[in-house]
Amino acid sequence: MKRTIVLGASPNPARISNGAVIKLVNQGFDVVPIGNREGQIAGLDILTGQPEVSDVHTITLYLNPKRQEQYYDYILALKPERIIFNPGTENPELVRLAEEKGIETEYACTLVMLALDDY
Numbered sequence: 169m170k171r172t173i174v175l176g177a178s179p180n181p182a183r184i185s186n187g188a189v190i191k192l193v194n195q196g197f198d199v200v201p202i203g204n205r206e207g208q209i210a211g212l213d214i215l216t217g218q219p220e221v222s223d224v225h226t227i228t229l230y231l232n233p234k235r236q237e238q239y240y241d242y243i244l245a246l247k248p249e250r251i252i253f254n255p256g257t258e259n260p261e262l263v264r265l266a267e268e269k270g271i272e273t274e275y276a277c278t279l280v281m282l283a284l285d286d287y
Contacts, residue, residue, distance in 0.1 A: 174189050250272035
């Protein structure tokens with residue numbers, strides 16, 4: 169199954185990133201939640217910092233553009249096939265950097281994509 173990093177994952181059940189992790193797990197995806205605070209979502213530990221992760225298919229972003237800057241090199245080094253920019257994370261600079269590396273980018277909502285079976 170395609171490995172997805174949820175970057176900006178939150179242990180707070182009220183956060184959309186939390187719901188995205190749960191939905192991805194429930195639909196059978198291999199999910200790696202990475203956030204600013206440790207915790208758990210759907211039985212998975214939230215990793216902090218910039219952990220080494222291999223075979224990344226998708227990174228779905230839940231960080232605003234300013235908070236993404238510290239992750240640019242990390243995101244590009246993971247060589248994902250695509251990056252999903254969820255509402256509020258739109259970032260033309262990171263889109264340009266990713267596309268220069270041949271990474272597909274998409275302005276979309278992970279939850280909507282999952283609901284439409286379009287993930």
